[in-house]
Amino acid sequence: MAVSSAFAVTPKKLENLLSNQLNPSSSSSSSSSPAPNAFGVIGIRDLPMNNNNRTKRGLIQRARCEISTSKSASLSALELLKSSAIDRYTKERSSIVVIGLSIHTAPVEMREKLAIPEAEWPRAIADLCGLNHIEEAAVLSTCNRMEIYVLALSQHRGVKEVTEWMSKTSGIPVSEICQHRFLLYNKDVTQHIFEVSAGLDSLVLGEGQILAQVKQVVKVGQGVNGFGRNISGLFKHAITVGKRVRTETNIAAGAVSVSSAAVELALMKLPESSHASSARMLSCAGEADVVFTSTASETPLFLKEQVETLPPVRDARLFVDISVPRNVGSCVAEIDGARVYNVDDLKEVVAANKEDRVRKAMEAQAIITEESKHFEAWRDSLETVPTIKKLRGYTERIIAAEVEKFLPKMGVEMNKKTRKAVDDLIRGIVNKLLHGPMQHLRCDGSDSRTLSETLENMQALNRMYGLDAEILEEKIRAKVEKK
Numbered sequence: 001m002a003v004s005s006a007f008a009v010t011p012k013k014l015e016n017l018l019s020n021q022l023n024p025s026s027s028s029s030s031s032s033s034p035a036p037n038a039f040g041v042i043g044i045r046d047l048p049m050n051n052n053n054r055t056k057r058g059l060i061q062r063a064r065c066e067i068s069t070s071k072s073a074s075l076s077a078l079e080l081l082k083s084s085a086i087d088r089y090t091k092e093r094s095s096i097v098v099i100g101l102s103i104h105t106a107p108v109e110m111r112e113k114l115a116i117p118e119a120e121w122p123r124a125i126a127d128l129c130g131l132n133h134i135e136e137a138a139v140l141s142t143c144n145r146m147e148i149y150v151l152a153l154s155q156h157r158g159v160k161e162v163t164e165w166m167s168k169t170s171g172i173p174v175s176e177i178c179q180h181r182f183l184l185y186n187k188d189v190t191q192h193i194f195e196v197s198a199g200l201d202s203l204v205l206g207e208g209q210i211l212a213q214v215k216q217v218v219k220v221g222q223g224v225n226g227f228g229r230n231i232s233g234l235f236k237h238a239i240t241v242g243k244r245v246r247t248e249t250n251i252a253a254g255a256v257s258v259s260s261a262a263v264e265l266a267l268m269k270l271p272e273s274s275h276a277s278s279a280r281m282l283s284c285a286g287e288a289d290v291v292f293t294s295t296a297s298e299t300p301l302f303l304k305e306q307v308e309t310l311p312p313v314r315d316a317r318l319f320v321d322i323s324v325p326r327n328v329g330s331c332v333a334e335i336d337g338a339r340v341y342n343v344d345d346l347k348e349v350v351a352a353n354k355e356d357r358v359r360k361a362m363e364a365q366a367i368i369t370e371e372s373k374h375f376e377a378w379r380d381s382l383e384t385v386p387t388i389k390k391l392r393g394y395t396e397r398i399i400a401a402e403v404e405k406f407l408p409k410m411g412v413e414m415n416k417k418t419r420k421a422v423d424d425l426i427r428g429i430v431n432k433l434l435h436g437p438m439q440h441l442r443c444d445g446s447d448s449r450t451l452s453e454t455l456e457n458m459q460a461l462n463r464m465y466g467l468d469a470e471i472l473e474e475k476i477r478a479k480v481e482k483k
Contacts, residue, residue: 094135094151094152094153094230095151095152095154095155095158095185095186096149096150096151096152096185096186096189096190096230096231096234096379097149097150097151097152097155097158097159097162097183097184097185097186097189098147098148098149098150098182098183098184098189098192098193099147099148099150099159099162099163099166099181099182099183100145100146100147100148100181100182100184101114101145101146101147101177101180101181101182102144102145102146102147102182102201103144103145103203103343103344103347104201105180105181105182106180106181107180107344108324108326108342108343108344110172110176110177110180111144111145111146111324112324112325112326113170113171113172113325114141114146114166114169114170114172114177115141115146115324115325116139116141116146116169117141117296117298118141118216118220121138121139121141121217121220121221121224122220122221122224124137124139124148124169125137125138125139125221125224125225125226125227126224126225126226127165127169128148128150128162128165128226129225129226131158131161131162131165132153132157132161133152133153133154133157133158133161134150134151134152134153134158134161134162135150135151135152135153135228136150136151136226136227136228136229136230136231136232137149137150137151137226137227137231138150138217138221138227138231138232138235139217140196140213140214140217142210142213142324143294143322143323143324143343144202144203144324144343145196145201148162148166149189149193149231149234149235150162150231151228151230151231155185159183163177163178163181187372187376189234190234190372190375190376191368191372193214193234193235193238194237194238194241194368194371194372195368196210196214196238197210197211197214197238197239197241197242197245198211198241198242198245198246198251198364198367198368199211199242199245199246199251199252200251200361200364200365200368203343203346203347205251205357205360205361206245206246206251206252206357206360206364207252208246208252210242211239211242211243211246214235214238214239214242215239217235218232218235218236218239221235229382230379230382233375233378233379234375237371237374237375237378240371241367241368241371244367244371245364245367245368248363248367249360249363249364249367250360251357251360251361251363251364278301281301282306282309282310285302285307285310285317286310286311288317289313289314289317289318290317290318290320291317291318291319291320291328292320292321292322293319293320293321293322293323293327293328294321294322294323294327295323295327296323297323297325297327298325299325300325300326300327300328300329301327301328302319302327302328302329302332303329303331303332304329304331304332304334304335307319307332307335307338308335312337313337316336316337316338316339317337317338317339318338318339318341319332319338319339319340319341320341321340321341321342321343322342322343322346324343326342328340328342380454383454383455383458384441384454384455384458387441387458387461387462387467388438388441390465390467391434391437391438391461391465391467394465394467395430395434398430399423399426399427399430402426403419403422403423403426406422407419437457437461440454440457441454441457441458441461
């Protein structure tokens, strides 16, 4: 399909893909590389010229396109993109992927380096969506897990880019992250986040804090460019699942029990970090047999030299640190009169209780299975929306053009009533002709048609009516506007 604009707008990520596909040697010479304008766009007219236009002709030949001497037939970067292998990104379905490390797969020393404070989630989403193959993103960072959810144009490339980003931001080598990470795709991602929200993946089965943390992901993500329809829809549905599981099962009943025998607890609320508050904290710790810590501090609150100054207690003073990053330095464990437990140590404590709650988890799984089908049907229905819109727009343009061609043939000016009748007649005929194709684009789980069959029908209609170029151009424009 011809593009009338003087140049085609491509986002930086697709520009990189295009330049790598069609001009891999461009990086070797700065003088031969076209400079993008202020919006990160590039067009054929922006390309550098040398003797006999060899650079320009070479690029076009590699793209297997021809350029006309006519100004109206000028080749755009969009058409180059269409004719290259990059076009597969417009035909393949984007994948939802989670790249994660949790208490089940990675030690606390690694998770605390990867942890992202809530205030930095929007920045992290922006960084992730700036990667070449990432369209949408969300971050779920808690004491027990660090999980990045993305909508990726390519599974393999998307995972590679996100893992490298995690390595860059944390200082942990890629190879080490790969040893401890877990990867899930599409339906497995849906199953996972629903189980997380329901409390099935927590150390204390059914605990409610994780649902609040999932809610916070949605709250922080509202209005953030990159927290898009697919990822936000996934998390919103996960909240629904978490609520249903806790309402319809008793999985959260008795999730936590605390024995206070022979234990003195000092509860305090500290103001912003200061010398006075630090002294108050140590004073309270000196009066307690057990010290619980759970703060967002990025530096340890208790170090070896501080704990050594505390008065002794019967047996040993217990430090239970459930923070990530840790509030109690690992060196405190070297003191004879102190015992330190972090979130990883709690796994053994809750193992027995978890077995007793398997039956309740099975009830929760039934809800998760049901809601997973609903979410997947909703996501499937999104696939054909661009084609349906473009096909409707295509027919509207035909109707308008044919009515305008018909009017002069009448010889006299047509009144509004007659014109409306003609318009309604044509529109009625077109709608009847479109009814069959539109029915075969339905993918909401209401019939026996599979997703693959629906996508085949969609691609056939795209080819027949030349909608591919319009959909691709709209996708590119949306990416540019997002930046």
